[in-house]
Amino acid sequence: MDHRPQAWGRPRDDIYGAYDGSYLQTSGPKQSTQAPVVTGTSVVALKFKDGVVIAADNLASYGSLARFTNVKRLRVFLDSSVVGFGGDVSDMQYLDRHLNELAIDESYETTPSADHPSPGGTLNAANLHKYLQKLMYKRRNDFDPLWNQILVAGLDSGSKPFLASVDLRGTAFSSPSLASGFGAALAQPIMRKYAATEEDAARLSRDEAVQVVKECMKVLYYRDARSMDKYSIAVVTKDGVELKEDEQLEKQSWAFAERIRGYGTQTV
DSSP, X not given: OOOOHHHHOOOOHHHHOOOOOGGGOSOSOOOGGGSOOEEEOOEEEEEOSSSEEEEEESXXXXXXXXXXXXXXXXXXXXXXXXXXXXXXXXXXXXXXXXXXXXXXXXXXXXXOOSSOSSSSOOOOHHHHHHHHHHHHHHHHHTTOOOOEEEEEEEEOTTSOXXXXXXXXXXOEEEOXXXXXXXXXXXXXXXHHHHOSSHHHHHHOOHHHHHHHHHHHHHHHHHHOTTOOSEEEEEEEETTEEEEEEEEEOTTOOSGGGGGOOSSTTOOO
């Protein structure tokens, strides 16, 4: 859109003075990420007795075009936490580089002690979430937000399962199950049937939680136009992170549509 006043009319110079177009100078910072173009959709996560399961598909959409089909939106941090990104892919890449630098700093600056016999790994998921919440809130206050909704999965300082979210405004909260994008409407009801409270989540086994999350990914594939059937899934426990980045939904086919009657040129 052409924002120059000459394109849409302006007050008369002889009455209001000459128009000051100095703000149109182009030497300032670029603001392309203020209008996200390539985006990722839902991230879903669910607590269970010993940890957290988190998943996100591998699609990055250019508007409504399924443009990039191999974009991994789960990132492992210090082999103890997983960060899932929804929203703008370029901002996700910026945060990924930032977290890599943070992980390197943590690994070098931490020295062995009685509490931490091996160097590195002092930032648990709860610490990481707090850091990201402050970062996102600061960028929001600078009127230069990172257009992402982030889910952080891992363990807290007491080695208990931890799952929390933060968005581009710095709004943060925690729950036994979380989802971003369309997952908030389509996947959350499924997960809440199994883990409406922390007590329910504590009774879930690992296999049960993985199956619930896979069912959510199946529903999102069929109901969310910005998703696909290839996805990444990670399980975080006290033993570390198990990440699979090229999972495929099983037995997925649109053949069932041929059996539906009552629309188009079909005869009921």
